[in-house]
Amino acid sequence: xxxxxxxxxxxxxxxxxxEGLIVSGEIANKTGKNFQSVVFRIVIxxxxxxxPAGRTLxxxxxxxxxxxxxFEKKMEDLAYNEVINSITNCEILVESxx
Numbered sequence: 001x002x003x004x005x006x007x008x009x010x011x012x013x014x015x016x017x018x019e020g021l022i023v024s025g026e027i028a029n030k031t032g033k034n035f036q037s038v039v040f041r042i043v044i045x046x047x048x049x050x051x052p053a054g055r056t057l058x059x060x061x062x063x064x065x066x067x068x069x070x071f072e073k074k075m076e077d078l079a080y081n082e083v084i085n086s087i088t089n090c091e092i093l094v095e096s097x098x
Contacts (some may be wrong), residue, residue, distance in 0.1 A: 001067070002031060002038075002094045002097050003031070003058060003092055004030040004031040004032070005027055005028065005029060005030070005031065005038070005040075006027070006028040006030055007025055007026070007027050007028075007092045008025060008026045008027075009025045009026050010023065010024070010025035010090055010092070011023075011024050011025060011038070012024075012080070012084060012090075013076050013080070014080035014081070014084075015074060015080070018053075018071070019078065019079045019081060020067040020074050020075065020078065020079065020080060021044075021054070021072075021078040021080045021083060021084070022073070022074055022075070022080075023042055023044070023050070023072070023073050023074040023075060023090065023095050024070070024071060024073070024089045025070075025071060025092075026068050026069065026070050027040070027060065027068070027069050027071060028067070028068045028069075029063050029064065029065055029066065029067050029068075029069075030065070030066070031065060031067065033065055034063070034064045035063045035064075035097045035098065036061065036062065036098055037059060037060070037061050037062075037063075037097065037098060038059070038060050038063050038094065038096075038097040039057055039058070039059050039094075039095040039096045039097070040057070040059075040060070040092050040093065040094060040095060041052055041055060041056075041057055041058075041091075041092070041093050041094075041095045042055065042057070042058055042073060042075070042088055042090065042091070042092050042094070043055045043071040043090070043091045044058050044075060044078060044083070044087060044089075044093075044097060045089040046083050046087055046088060047087070047088055047092075048053070049087040052069070052074045053078060053083055053087075054076075054077045054078040054083075055077075056074075056075055056077075057095060058071055058073045058074060058092075060063055060067075063097075086088075
């Protein structure tokens with residue numbers, strides 16, 4: 001498992017055209033290594049459900065050590081109005097890196 005990626009300032013908003021949920025924030029690479037590509041898994045949990053409500057992959061290319069990257073990703077399977085008041089957790093985990 002790769003450690004020392006730090007996620008900050010995660011926010012949720014409605015997409016401009018449509019009903020989808022957009023997740024945005026910042027990820028800092030404090031690993032001490034440069035990566036050509038890093039894939040993160042974003043998982044959204046909501047109240048009263050034991051399984052995740054939605055998940056997607058986020059790829060960041062050219063991620064150098066010490067760099068902070070801003071991200072924005074649409075959650076294809078979640079409608080903003082249906083989940084915004086019930087989100088309990090958003091996990092962003094490293095899936096793979098090279």
